[in-house]
Amino acid sequence: MKASDHRVTSTPAAATPASAGGPGIGSSGEVNASRFLIVALAIAVGLLLCSCSRETQPTGELHVTIKTDPKTLNPLMAEEDASDRIRYLTGGVLIRVNRKEQENQGELAESWNVDEGGRRITFNLRPGVKFSDGSDFSADDVVATVKAALDPSLHSPKGDPLRSGGKADVRALDRNKVVIEFEHPIAGLERLFDEIAISPARMSGKADSSVVLGPFSVAEQRAGEYVLLKRNPYYWKKDSAGHQLPYLNAIRMYVLSNRDTELIRFRQGDIHLIDSLPPDLYEQLHSEQPAAARDLGPSVESEQFWFNEVTKAPIPAFKKAWFRSRNFRHAISMAINRADLARVAFRGHATPSVGLLSPANKFWFDKNLKPTPYDTNGALELLKQDGFTRTGDVLKDRNGNLVSFSLITNAGNKQRERMGSLIQQDLQQIGITVNFVPLDFPSIAERIMKTYDYDACMLGLTNVDLDPNGQVNVWMSSADLHQWNPAQKTPETEWEAQIDKYLRAQASTLDRAERKAEFDKVQEIAADEDPMLYLVDKNALVAVSPKVKNADPVVLTPQTYWNAEYLSLEK
């Protein structure tokens, strides 16, 4: 290790004059005095050097948790949360989306250039970078990694967005320059390289995060217990004072799915950082250690529900007619007290949603959107326009059918179950009966993806990708995750056709402002038509031990250790 080598050499250097002078002591008083002075000076300088170097020595083992064992250590195959967190901490990438500023910044690429209308990207690589085993990094490694990501036979989830550009030509122009040329343009191309961890060419496609370009490498994994990441001694990054990063010696990621146990161990000092705390646990921690519990405001995680608008769904035709009516959906949206959902279900640690994006998505969020007002009279007015009538405590449609529907969600999620009960009572006020049914998740998946045998469903969504292209798999009418009416061959409604058009338009230009304008239109149509009733944006709640220095939590994952290379522990 570079830094510890430095300390080892500095100590003998301090001792050398003393040992060299040892035999001469006592031969002459003057010589002895001067030698003594030299030795004393050398020791003082040595101690000073030691203390200075210790300040920058990598120290400590940070303890965090992952909910499950990682399914893979191959960064190109990382998909679920645990694997992806390990990829983030170990992988060196060409471009990093800064989790705080939400802007692209060069990492292994000193600079880059996108041209040919978004079809070509050229990277100028940082010279002198080494892998964690000491081998040199070069353009060949980038070429091999990107080719592996693009290889359809590997089925890399990280390569999927790149493959949307069709055939690609990846080549090294010289040792520090790589060019990638796609068949079709890809909007927001550069941000996709935040996900591609570069591995040595010799390990291409079969990397295991042990030889890496990131701040840490995987040293040990014990199934069901932990994954141990060790400091990369050859990491290229240095702090502003020129000290080698990372500051930490290691990160131990305990496999721990129980959130209560996680908090207990945090209190005991055994775990230093916790991401995405549930509101109840946050409140507990906040009452005991206010400084350790931090509410970072709205995150990119939202809660929403939608009505089943699938044409072939095995539900009564009159219900389909309700669910396909914009007035009905909008009335339901207006009758839900979102402020109460945030205040009661999330203990105040959520924000009423305005639209499909959270304000946490700084650039792409449409600031012109207005929140849906809580207005039961307005809701009843809208319903009246569609022929609904309220008789006593019940609402009936124009054919005399009682307005009642089931709302499913996954059992065991406390906040969602609370929201279900609150919505039940809110809609009762306009005469609508909601049968709230928490189900186990496989049953929900079966109903919303295969049988379409349900009325309405409430689930959460995490917008991992800040770019509008990350919304395509939900909002394109042909998408499988277009939950209210998936996989349409051609758009079944005019407004869905409009959304398709604007989504394509934003993807076909490189001009960010132009893309934003097109995507704003998507957000406005979505808010106007309400196929997804966005309820609340959950606040990002984290726990940070006072022992951790330089922690600067953000709303994007990994919230507490996105800047892991700068974190250190108090001695």
Place this chain on the structure above:
Amino acid sequence: MSRARWIATGLLIAVFVLALFASAFAPAPYAKQFRNDTDHPPSKQFPLGTDELGRDRLSRLLYGMRISLLLAPAAALISTVLAALIGGAGAYMGGAWDRGTSMFIDLFLSLPWLFLLLTLRALLPLDIPAVTSVVVTFALLGILGWAASARIVAASVRSIRTSEFLLQARAAGCKPSRLLLRHVLPNVKPILLAQFWISVPLFILTEANLGMLGLGVTEPLPSWGNLLRELENYTALRHSPWLWVPLFSLVMVVSLFQFALGEEERA
């Protein structure tokens, strides 16, 4: 009947009356959300405080007890009747019927019931009112919970079938129906009664377990199961000791059942 059993029975009756006339004793409707008073400590308005949605805990406890105490005996009745029919009939007929029934009972007992209950609950139509859902849940418990009782009933009937008094009755020319109704059934009755009383608290606890998994009685209906879910929050339990009340009431009722049953068995 001993004095202790009188006391246990009296207390049980008192609990049943309290639950049956919950609307008279409850300070507020069980589903009403006082959203500005969530997690309220006990007060004059809310004697047991409010839950996380601001609903009065005492009202929910009383209505929850009503559901559990009315439906658990109904489910116990279903399971006891099934146990008598399947276990008793097989053992009474003897031979291959007895062996076949025993194998069927063993097979039934070895099935993973929790998962089966989850699956059956998931297969139910979604658009059914909460009250129907709770009746269906207890009916399922009753239909699926007969096997353990059936084994005990079968063992008892088997010994009666080979008893001397039955041989004598048969030799005297008694018809099978008379044998069954006048000789077998009166002798199995104490076993059936004991099985019934054992099943009642068992089904209350099973519903509570399902409720802990979020799959028992659905919102907004209260039951002991979904009231006990609050015990998951151990920090809140430390600061809010009144959260223990539903658990204590459940333990008390189950203990009263067990006490009365113990006396019954000794008798």
